[in-house]
Each structure stands twice: as C-alpha cells, then as structure tokens.
Amino acid sequence: MTENLLTVTGLSAVSDREGGMPVLRDVGLTLKNGGVRGLVGESGAGKSTIAKAILGILPRTVRITGGWINFKGRDLLSMKPQELRSIMGSEIALIPQDPQTALNPARRIGAQLADGLKLKRDMSARTAEAHALQLLADVQIRDPDRVMKSFPHQLSGGMRQRVLIAAAFAVEPELVIADEPTTALDVTVQKEILRLIRHMQSARGTGVLFVTHDLGIVAQICDSVTLLYAGKVIEEGPVRNVLENPNHAYTKALIAAGPRYDRPDAGLEPVPEAVFRELRQEIGIS
Amino acid sequence: MIAVSILNRLIVAAVTLLGVAVIVFVLLRVVPGDPIAMMIAPGASPADIAALRARYGLDLSLPAQFGVWLQSVLMGDFGTSISLRRDVLELLLGRLPATLELAFAALIVALAVGGAVAVAGTLVRRTPLEPAIDAINGVLLAVPDFVWALALVLFVGVFIPVFPLSGRIDPTLSIDFLTPFYLLESLVRFRLGVFFDVAAHIVMPVLALALPLATVITRILKEALLEAMVQDYVLLARLKGMSEMRLVLQEALRNAVGPALSLTGVQFTFLVGGTVIVERIFAYPGIGNMAIDAVINRDLPLIQGLVLVFGAIFIVINLAVDLLAAALNPRLRHG
Structure with missing residues (x-):
C-alpha cells in the first residue's frame, strides 16, 4: 500500500x-x-x-x-x-498563477532560479548556476544561456511560466x-x-x-x-469515474456546461438554477 | 537609442536655459530699483550717472541689452559684478563648490535617513510601531527647511553647543586648498583634522536641508516598498526561505526605488533652492548666500549669472534622475 x-x-x-x-x-x-x-x-x-x-x-x-x-x-x-x-x-513548492507578477522584474532569471538552490539545497553560487542552466533545459527552454541572463520582461508569458516551473521543481520537492x-x-x-x-x-x-x-x-x-x-x-x-460517471447533479451540470470539441454545437449549457438551489440546501446555506 | 535621447534632452536643456535667461533678464529690468543708484556717491552729477550707465550697457534698449549679454555669456563672459566689482564667472566658480558640497552631502544624508526609516517601517508593518513611525514622519513632513534650521540653531547650537553655527571652516586653520571642494579635498588628501573641522561646519546646514527631504523619501519609498511586498515574487521568495530583511532589501527595494527616485529628483531641486535661505542662516559661503546679497544690491550681472547656474543645476539633476531610472529599471533600459 x-x-x-x-x-x-x-x-x-x-x-x-x-x-x-x-x-x-x-x-x-x-x-x-x-x-x-x-x-x-x-x-x-x-x-x-x-x-x-x-x-x-x-x-x-x-x-x-x-x-x-x-x-x-x-x-x-x-x-x-x-x-x-x-x-x-x-x-513543498508552489507554481503560481500569474507569471507576470511571480518573477521579480528587477532581477535576472538566473539569479532568481539560483535563490532556492542556494537557500534550500546549500549550493555554492557556481553550482547553483550550473544547476539552474540544466533546469532551464529540463523545462524545454531552447536558449537557456540567454534566458539565464534575461530579465522577466524579455520573456513571453509561456517562457516565464516555464521558468517558474523550473524554480518549483528545482528544490526537488515532494x-x-x-x-x-x-x-x-x-x-x-x-x-x-x-x-x-x-x-x-x-x-x-x-x-x-x-x-x-x-x-x-x-x-x-x-x-x-x-x-x-x-x-x-x-x-x-x-x-475517470468522476467525469464519466458523476454522482452529483452539480458535477453532471458542470460537465455539460463545458465545451465539447467533438460536438461544437452541443455543450455550453449553463448550470441550471435548480441545481444550485438544491446544492445550497444540501450544504445548508440560504 | 540612448545617445539619441540624451541628445534630445540636451537640446531641450539648452532651450530651457535660454527661456530662463529671457525671463530673468526681463523680470530684473521691469521690477523697480536702479543698480546705478546703489553705486553712486551722494551728489554725483547727472553726467557721471550717465557715464556709469553707459559703462554697464544700461543705456541701451532692452532687446539690445539682452543681445549683448547673451553674446558675451556664450563666449564665457558673464560680465562684472556691480557690487563686488569682480568677474561674475570667477565669483560663481569660487562659491559654487561650497553649495555643491552642501547639497550633495544633504542628499546623501536624506537618502540614508529616509531610506533607513522606510525600510524599518516596512519591516515593522502591521505592528503598532508602524502607525507610530507614519505619524511622526507625517508631522515632520510639514516642517520646512528654514524651520529645521532655526530649531537646530536653538537646540544643537545654543542649548547644547555641539557643532559650529556659521561659516565653512575655522578661520584660524591654515588654508592651502588646491580646489574649492574643501570637504572632498581634505578627505582625499587624508587631512583628517581639516576634514573634521569642515565636516563639523557643514553638519547643521546639511541637517536643515536633509531632514525635510528625508521625510518625503520615507513617505514615498515606504509606500512603494509595501506595494512591492505583496507581489507574488516576494511570496515565492518568502517560500524559498528568504529572511524578511532580505525580502525587503533584495526583492522589494529594487522595484520600489523607481517611483521614489523620480520624486527624490524633483525634491532635490527644491533642496538646491533651499540652500539660499539655509546658507544665509548659517552664514555658509555658497552661491545661495551670494544670491541674497546680489538681490539686495540689485547686482544685475551677478543675479543673472546665479539664476543661470541654478537653472543649469536643475536641468542636470533632472537629466541625471532620468538616466539613473533607466539604469535601475531593466524595462526602460531595453526599451
């Protein structure tokens, strides 16, 4: 087990x-x-x-x-x-929601990636830098040397999120x-x-x-x-169970509310008010 | 890119200075008061007065006077002081270093004090200490430089005499300075006895100028720091185990100095303006003190020269602030 x-x-x-x-x-x-x-x-x-x-x-x-x-x-x-x-x-590490605000605009990517390695894994500055470079390669950033020296505003949103993912996994969290x-x-x-x-x-x-x-x-x-x-x-x-075989009316309604790529004309049904009413009654809120 | 924008700024600066020159020139000649009347001996004949007028070019029309003056200024000739009977440029260059030392010493003190209080206030945020710091700073914010000067004279000068109250250096000290930058030169040449004397003389006017600026810096910088401290990158850094001090100094401060810096630049020009009255109070021999005498004596060439120097200082400060902001903010630097 x-x-x-x-x-x-x-x-x-x-x-x-x-x-x-x-x-x-x-x-x-x-x-x-x-x-x-x-x-x-x-x-x-x-x-x-x-x-x-x-x-x-x-x-x-x-x-x-x-x-x-x-x-x-x-x-x-x-x-x-x-x-x-x-x-x-x-x-325990965090991948934050907004890559725009989660990187310090005044510091280079390399320095920000190295912080966690130095503070949490007791690496020297040089080891941390080499490691950060490897991490950027791990998150499939094509030009890690350039990105290390870049400031956040020089990267796209997707790149920034990759950097943040690298930073989260850098400390080898569980x-x-x-x-x-x-x-x-x-x-x-x-x-x-x-x-x-x-x-x-x-x-x-x-x-x-x-x-x-x-x-x-x-x-x-x-x-x-x-x-x-x-x-x-x-x-x-x-x-699998929840999506294919939901128990609760709210779950069913939510699934129905999502877009269906196979049937674009179906779906996007808003959750019926009756479902919410029932739900609130069940939880005990008016 | 940067070279072009600097060139643009220099052109704008030249136009600004020309505007300043025109305004001062016209204003000085429109307000009542006659410089010749201050010079002549009682009982001078009208012919003597007319001769004197002609000698200083005051008999020409206003635009003609301006043309003559501008032309010679461009050649580096600022004219002759009417009251001191000496070359204006020479007088200015002799006095300017004293004011520059005073202003920059005050700026450094203001940045150090204001910055330290802002960082301290950020570290104790959401504790009862924070509103206490804010309240004291808010009260002090309302105190202008000359009131600081008088308060300093009263408490640190008269009740508990610690620092000398007037002048720039003990007159009994043997003076063999190579430059007019006494403070800097004595430090560089490691003449500590002289340095401490000059430093002691500058303490009071520096404090009077620095404290009002420090309160403004504290106010703005603390606000910007608090705003930075709730950003996600600070949260992530905190999760990485960074100490509060490092969070403030390494993560928040660099993003907070931008807004604080541009305001400090504006306020620094006020500080330079403040030297006029503060130098007077502490009998400090800078261009501010000289300006008051020049106005009292209706010394038109000297006033014009002084105003141009002040105008140039303001322009240089603004340019320096913009360059510094670009250097500190990578987003501006990379356009």
Whole structure:
C-alpha cells in the first residue's frame, strides 16, 4: 500500500472579513505519492484557500477553525514557524498563477532560479548556476544561456511560466502546488505547460495538487479530482469515474456546461438554477 | 537609442536655459530699483550717472541689452559684478563648490535617513510601531527647511553647543586648498583634522536641508516598498526561505526605488533652492548666500549669472534622475 503524501481532514475555515462566513466546510482530501489531484471549483469555492492553508500563506482575514493538514505523517497546522520554513520551498513548492507578477522584474532569471538552490539545497553560487542552466533545459527552454541572463520582461508569458516551473521543481520537492498555472496563458501555450508539468512530475515522482476551475484541464493532467462548492467537497474520486460517471447533479451540470470539441454545437449549457438551489440546501446555506 | 535621447534632452536643456535667461533678464529690468543708484556717491552729477550707465550697457534698449549679454555669456563672459566689482564667472566658480558640497552631502544624508526609516517601517508593518513611525514622519513632513534650521540653531547650537553655527571652516586653520571642494579635498588628501573641522561646519546646514527631504523619501519609498511586498515574487521568495530583511532589501527595494527616485529628483531641486535661505542662516559661503546679497544690491550681472547656474543645476539633476531610472529599471533600459 502506498502511503499518502498529503491528507487533509475536516479542514474548516471562516472569513472574518465576511462576518465569520465559512469558506471551508469540513474538507477532506488525500494525495498519493507521485499522484496528481485536481482541486476544482468555481471562484470562491475554496480551492485556493486550501492551497494557501497548506502553504501557510492564508490572508489574515481567513481563520482556520478546525481540522488537520497531514504532510508525510506530520500536521502542518500545529508545526512551529521555523519547522514550516524548512519544509516550505524545499519539500513543498508552489507554481503560481500569474507569471507576470511571480518573477521579480528587477532581477535576472538566473539569479532568481539560483535563490532556492542556494537557500534550500546549500549550493555554492557556481553550482547553483550550473544547476539552474540544466533546469532551464529540463523545462524545454531552447536558449537557456540567454534566458539565464534575461530579465522577466524579455520573456513571453509561456517562457516565464516555464521558468517558474523550473524554480518549483528545482528544490526537488515532494509536493508541488500548482495554483491555476495556465489561467493567464493562451490556450495553445496552456497545453504545452500542462504537458510540461505532467512530464516534470512523472519523471521525478512528485505529487501535484492542481488547482483549477477547468474540468478539461483536470481530464488532461490529473488522476484524481476533488470538486468543491462553497467550501464543501461535492464529489471526489479518480478522474475517470468522476467525469464519466458523476454522482452529483452539480458535477453532471458542470460537465455539460463545458465545451465539447467533438460536438461544437452541443455543450455550453449553463448550470441550471435548480441545481444550485438544491446544492445550497444540501450544504445548508440560504 | 540612448545617445539619441540624451541628445534630445540636451537640446531641450539648452532651450530651457535660454527661456530662463529671457525671463530673468526681463523680470530684473521691469521690477523697480536702479543698480546705478546703489553705486553712486551722494551728489554725483547727472553726467557721471550717465557715464556709469553707459559703462554697464544700461543705456541701451532692452532687446539690445539682452543681445549683448547673451553674446558675451556664450563666449564665457558673464560680465562684472556691480557690487563686488569682480568677474561674475570667477565669483560663481569660487562659491559654487561650497553649495555643491552642501547639497550633495544633504542628499546623501536624506537618502540614508529616509531610506533607513522606510525600510524599518516596512519591516515593522502591521505592528503598532508602524502607525507610530507614519505619524511622526507625517508631522515632520510639514516642517520646512528654514524651520529645521532655526530649531537646530536653538537646540544643537545654543542649548547644547555641539557643532559650529556659521561659516565653512575655522578661520584660524591654515588654508592651502588646491580646489574649492574643501570637504572632498581634505578627505582625499587624508587631512583628517581639516576634514573634521569642515565636516563639523557643514553638519547643521546639511541637517536643515536633509531632514525635510528625508521625510518625503520615507513617505514615498515606504509606500512603494509595501506595494512591492505583496507581489507574488516576494511570496515565492518568502517560500524559498528568504529572511524578511532580505525580502525587503533584495526583492522589494529594487522595484520600489523607481517611483521614489523620480520624486527624490524633483525634491532635490527644491533642496538646491533651499540652500539660499539655509546658507544665509548659517552664514555658509555658497552661491545661495551670494544670491541674497546680489538681490539686495540689485547686482544685475551677478543675479543673472546665479539664476543661470541654478537653472543649469536643475536641468542636470533632472537629466541625471532620468538616466539613473533607466539604469535601475531593466524595462526602460531595453526599451
């Protein structure tokens, strides 16, 4: 039996800004070693909140009211700050959403890639540079020497996202949290980036928690999926089961709402209001 | 690319200086007051006065006077001071270094103090210390340089005399300077005794000029730092385990100096303007102090020369700020 890399149990949180409104309701999810789990939901469903809770970067206005986040047998929520600091950025890494803002505009790519290697893997400046060069080649950047010396504004969005993927995998983490890493990109670039993440994680056996609102992306890259609505897990399971044989009316409606490449005239049906009503009743919100 | 834009700036600078020259020239001759009246002995005959007028070219028409003056300025001849009876260019070059030393020392102090307070304020953000820093800075922001000067005279000069209150150097020190840059020269030649004396003399006017600028720098830089600190690249760097200090200095500061820098440039020109009154208060022998005397004496050639020098300083500062901003911001540099 494979040990779970990440187990979230009964995670609940409220937003103080919205008068103590629950943003996570008793959320549970697991991620196997080397697995890719999609975390899906519409805006405000709580998928990013879960990601931030794992990384320990929740905004001050969001308060965790219960639950555990078990990473490799230890609860992240009860860890001391310095223990967390040693895990974050080395055992758990983040691929951020927007490659425009995630690279420092005033520093060269090479220096930014080397940071993590120097800080988390105790490399000398020279080793880190050689390693960074190799990493850029790994993420299929054609001219790594030039990119090392470039500033972020000299690269395209897709290139920047490749650099960020390289930076995330640079520290050889066991868990990578990908926070909607393709939302800000062109559709054509999206596909390459998805393939790249899949390639990097399978070559290294890294577990990936993939936050997205797009079931199509889930179908391409994930092997299991958790679907959230209003901070509650609505449906969960292997991707194939959930997409082909959904249990919940909301999941079915969502799948129907997505575009169908084989039948362009079908699909794009908005989720019926009745489904939402039922859903809210089930969760217990008015 | 850069060469062309510098050339453009130089042309604009020349036009600006010409405009300054015209305005000053006309203004000085339109306002009431007669420089000749300040010079003549009581009981001079009208013929003497007319002769004097002709000698200084004051009997010509206004455009003709301007033409004569501009032509000689372009040849490097700024005329003769009416009150000091000496060559204007020589007077300016003798006094300018004192003011440059004062202004740049004040700029460095302002950058150091303002920058340090901004970084400290960013490090203690979201603690009760932050509003305290903001409040004190906000109050000090409203204090102009001459009030600082008077306060400094009162507290550091009279109540607890620490630093000398007037002049540039102890007159009893044997002076054999090769250049008029006393502070710089004594440091470079490693004459520490002289250096400390010159430095002690400059402390008070430097503080009076630097503190108002420092509060502005703090305000702007801290704002820009706080904005940078919530960017994703700072978050990622924090996840990599960078210390707060390094996050502020390495990640945020370089992106925050841009906006702070251009404003510092504008404010630095105000500082140079402030030397006029601050040099007067501390009897510091720079061109600011000289300007007040020149105006009192209606010394037209000297005033014109001084205004041109101030105008040139402003233009150089603005040009330097733009170049520095381009050097610091890779996006501007690569166009």
